[in-house]
Amino acid sequence: MKTMHKEHTLTKNQQIIFDLIDKSPEPMKAYSILFNVQKKGIKAPLQVYRALDKLVEIGKIHKIESRNAFIACHNSSCRVAKATAFSICEICEKVTEISSAGLSKYLANFKDKDGMKYIKYNLEFFGLCKKCKVK
Amino acid sequence: MKTMHKEHTLTKNQQIIFDLIDKSPEPMKAYSILFNVQKKGIKAPLQVYRALDKLVEIGKIHKIESRNAFIACHNSSCRVAKATAFSICEICEKVTEISSAGLSKYLANFKDKDGMKYIKYNLEFFGLCKKCKVK
DNA sequence: ATTTAAATTGTTATAATATAACACTATGTA
DNA sequence: TACATAGTGTTATATTATAACAATTTAAAT
Ligand SMILES: [Zn+2]
Ligand SMILES: [Zn+2]
Ligand SMILES: [Zn+2]
Ligand SMILES: [Zn+2]
Numbered sequence: 001m002k003t004m005h006k007e008h009t010l011t012k013n014q015q016i017i018f019d020l021i022d023k024s025p026e027p028m029k030a031y032s033i034l035f036n037v038q039k040k041g042i043k044a045p046l047q048v049y050r051a052l053d054k055l056v057e058i059g060k061i062h063k064i065e066s067r068n069a070f071i072a073c074h075n076s077s078c079r080v081a082k083a084t085a086f087s088i089c090e091i092c093e094k095v096t097e098i099s100s101a102g103l104s105k106y107l108a109n110f111k112d113k114d115g116m117k118y119i120k121y122n123l124e125f126f127g128l129c130k131k132c133k134v135k
Numbered sequence: 136m137k138t139m140h141k142e143h144t145l146t147k148n149q150q151i152i153f154d155l156i157d158k159s160p161e162p163m164k165a166y167s168i169l170f171n172v173q174k175k176g177i178k179a180p181l182q183v184y185r186a187l188d189k190l191v192e193i194g195k196i197h198k199i200e201s202r203n204a205f206i207a208c209h210n211s212s213c214r215v216a217k218a219t220a221f222s223i224c225e226i227c228e229k230v231t232e233i234s235s236a237g238l239s240k241y242l243a244n245f246k247d248k249d250g251m252k253y254i255k256y257n258l259e260f261f262g263l264c265k266k267c268k269v270k
Numbered sequence: 271a272t273t274t275a276a277a278t279t280g281t282t283a284t285a286a287t288a289t290a291a292c293a294c295t296a297t298g299t300a
Numbered sequence: 301t302a303c304a305t306a307g308t309g310t311t312a313t314a315t316t317a318t319a320a321c322a323a324t325t326t327a328a329a330t
Contacts, residue, residue, distance in 0.1 A: 146277090
């Protein structure tokens with residue numbers, strides 16, 4: 001039996017771009033990605049954005065909306081990119097994906113004043129990371 | 136005694152742009168704002184972005200990051216733009232600011248795995264609004 | 271009232287982010 | 301095979317946002 005998630009065969013461009021993001025210690029922006037993959041034959045913004053769109057769709061990467069940047073998902077529980085949470089350092093811009101059963105349970109069960117629930121959300125926490133706090 | 140928040144005297148440009156956003160039934164994008172205030176003498180993107188920056192800073196409006204759009208704050212409890220939550224309809228793009236004591240308390244008290252708390256956050260829920268759900 | 275600092279404005283130019291349109295190629299499958 | 305679906309390559313363009321600089325307004329501080 002196959003595992004339940006992320007069993008997609010990436011295409012050439014998708015794999016090149018995923019590998020780059022996955023190796024990066026920080027979120028990468030689209031044109032920085034483009035610059036870095038030009039030697040591999042990916043020459044145009046659209047090639048990057050198309051791969052990014054697909055990678056986001058299948059949950060291999062996430063977009064940090066407030067930064068227009070992309071990071072690889074290392075949170076096996078967040079399956080298909082529907083429910084994401086991050087902490088973002090406002091000084092060094094370090095981004096960490098938050099994997100908290102309590103948080104995801106709370107948000108998945110949250111009902112607005114109309115009694116409406118949401119299976120999809122994105123949460124970005126801002127503050128100072130450990131390193132930047134001590135400085 | 137003065138009330139505790141949002142007691143800023145807006146400048147001319149800030150007031151013009153706030154009024155426009157405040158009257159709009161939906162989030163407005165910067166260049167749409169620009170188009171709409173040109174008859175009032177605001178001619179350049181920077182004039183719009185500067186006013187938007189200030190209005191966000193003082194909490195009169197919020198930016199919907201996933202949409203690059205701005206809405207007026209109608210949530211008296213969210214004081215200075217540090218802690219925001221929205222629901223966004225993925226069909227009609229209707230955006231509603233969520234004002235939930237329980238939610239804001241939960242998020243303000245949330246600790247990540249390093250025990251870190253965050254006073255600033257932005258949460259965007261995605262789903263279908265009432266109208267779009269019945270269609 | 272005069273000086274000073276801070277904030278705001280006006281302007282031109284440019285940077286950064288993202289998509290439209292179209293022709294073509296690869297892949298899976300009936 | 302024939303067909304549908306997804307991915308590619310390419311050029312051009314649209315959208316979102318900031319840099320740099322000079323001038324003006326505003327609000328203290330002396
Ligand atoms: Zn993830
Ligand atoms: Zn940091
Ligand atoms: Zn608000
Ligand atoms: Zn709707």
